[in-house]
Amino acid sequence: SSYHKVLEENRFLYNQVQDLKGAIRVYCRVRPFLQGQSNGQSTVDYIGENGDMMIVNPLKQGKDARRVFSFNKVFGTSVTQEQIYADTQPLIRSVLDGYNVCVFAYGQTGSGKTYTMSGPDLSAEDTWGVNYRALRDLFYITKERSDSIKYEVFVQMIEIYNEQVRDLLVSDGSNRRLDIRNTSQLNGLNVPDAFLVPVTCTRDVVNLMRIGQKNRAVGATALNERSSRSHSVLTVHVRGRELVSNSILRGCLHLVDLAGSERVDKSEAVGERLKEAQHINRSLSALGDVISALAQKSAHIPYRNSKLTQVLQDSLGGHAKTLMFVHINPELNAIGETISTLKFAERVASIELGAAQSNK
Ligand code: ADP
Structure with missing residues (x-):
């Protein structure tokens, strides 16, 4: 799947994140859609078991539309x-x-x-x-x-x-x-x-x-x-x-x-x-x-x-x-804040991870 493809591209950096289970932990929690909200597409496309997640930005095209982030844990809406x-x-x-x-x-x-x-x-x-x-x-x-x-x-x-x-x-x-x-x-x-x-x-x-x-x-x-x-x-x-x-x-x-x-x-x-x-x-x-x-x-x-x-x-x-809990609002109109929140979280975990700067 495209998730695994993006993840593979980032394998090197991804491993570094997983090694970072020291004194600073970062957990990401995704808020569910609230009652009465239009139940649109979630910008959180995938949550893996090892603390990784994929964000999809429908406003962007092709490779730029998907980005994997990796933390100590990612908690889904349920x-x-x-x-x-x-x-x-x-x-x-x-x-x-x-x-x-x-x-x-x-x-x-x-x-x-x-x-x-x-x-x-x-x-x-x-x-x-x-x-x-x-x-x-x-x-x-x-x-x-x-x-x-x-x-x-x-x-x-x-x-x-x-x-x-x-x-x-x-x-x-x-x-x-x-x-x-x-x-x-x-x-x-x-x-x-x-x-x-x-x-x-x-x-x-x-x-x-x-x-x-x-x-x-x-x-x-x-x-x-x-x-x-x-x-x-x-x-x-x-x-x-x-x-x-x-x-x-x-x-x-x-x-x-x-x-x-x-x-x-x-x-x-x-x-x-x-x-x-x-x-x-x-x-x-x-x-x-x-x-x-x-x-x-x-x-x-x-x-x-x-x-x-x-x-x-x-x-x-x-x-x-x-321990830092970073919170994500999965609505499409929050995509800008979502990306900047996840980038902040990456920075505190001290690892840059993303399609743009993989180890090639
Ligand atoms: P913040 O403190 O970041 O401003 P809130 O905790 O007040 O946000 O959450 C905003 C709204 O979303 C509230 O109505 C809250 O009850 C609801 N909410 C937040 N997280 C969850 C969750 N995990 N499950 C169900 N409802 C949630």
């Missing part, structure tokens, strides 16, 4: 929240062994980032996203290990909007701006003035997330939904004391719902909208630069170029583990 979490779980669990972990949701607005991270309905547990499943799992394991390790779990929730950091767990919805400082004694927690709330069960977390979501919405203007223009970072800090040795371990899990990655038409965006778009572009490319520098083991990692990468500095690189 994959459930439970299956998504099953492939995330080992990473989450390593937080309890003292690792710092970042999970990102990347994609254009409406591609399913919030669906993956939070889920569509807080009151229906079977639809829960990675955030709630992760916390439920962490509490479960801390109980399981309670004979040997005494764990404490804390939660922080911040938002980064126009390069300003805001606490989402303030009870009065106030707009307190926060500084970023590197606090070496609390590895992974670089916004020391944001509330750090102790939690003991999943219900505590659900209640906090409700507050956080409400605060996130408060800043929204009538014109645009702010949540799609800001990054939200849910940080779970774990402190464990081994009962026999009395030694302390700390781990940090950052669950990051990124701002929508769509490019804004320069001729259309003015004023506040243009400023937002520029901040988002800059911070997403700063994130891409940091991750690809880490993947290439560069000597210099440009953490200082955005608030987002400064906040997460201790949890990107070193012994930390990173």
Whole structure:
């Protein structure tokens, strides 16, 4: 088939991608067509078993119309929240062994980032996203290990909007701006003035997330939904004391719902909208630069170029583990954003793969 032909042309680079199962993982998730949407042709033509996919662009002709992308995993439209979490779980669990972990949701607005991270309905547990499943799992394991390790779990929730950091767990919805400082004694927690709330069960977390979501919405203007223009970072800090040795371990899990990655038409965006778009572009490319520098083991990692990468500095690189979910909207009118999302994802996986530059 043409899929296999394109894949064969890229065999050399493809193998390199498969070898890249190190600290940085990239998973792609394809959103289903939504109810009431014209059920047109999907731009995702094929999903293979080894983390590869083929995108078809009907606006292009011949060889240029098809392109293979390859990641650690690709999830099709029928994959459930439970299956998504099953492939995330080992990473989450390593937080309890003292690792710092970042999970990102990347994609254009409406591609399913919030669906993956939070889920569509807080009151229906079977639809829960990675955030709630992760916390439920962490509490479960801390109980399981309670004979040997005494764990404490804390939660922080911040938002980064126009390069300003805001606490989402303030009870009065106030707009307190926060500084970023590197606090070496609390590895992974670089916004020391944001509330750090102790939690003991999943219900505590659900209640906090409700507050956080409400605060996130408060800043929204009538014109645009702010949540799609800001990054939200849910940080779970774990402190464990081994009962026999009395030694302390700390781990940090950052669950990051990124701002929508769509490019804004320069001729259309003015004023506040243009400023937002520029901040988002800059911070997403700063994130891409940091991750690809880490993947290439560069000597210099440009953490200082955005608030987002400064906040997460201790949890990107070193012994930390990173997982990025990139989200695809399969509609034809999203093809431009789909290609640019997949190219971004390739860049963070540090491999260029495509018909144009195969190894000939
Ligand atoms: P984003 O956070 O990227 O803006 P959302 O998560 O809000 O996007 O998703 C947009 C819409 O698509 C929502 O109505 C959501 O419920 C739906 N959706 C997203 N992903 C899926 C999925 N995997 N299965 C079913 N519906 C989905």
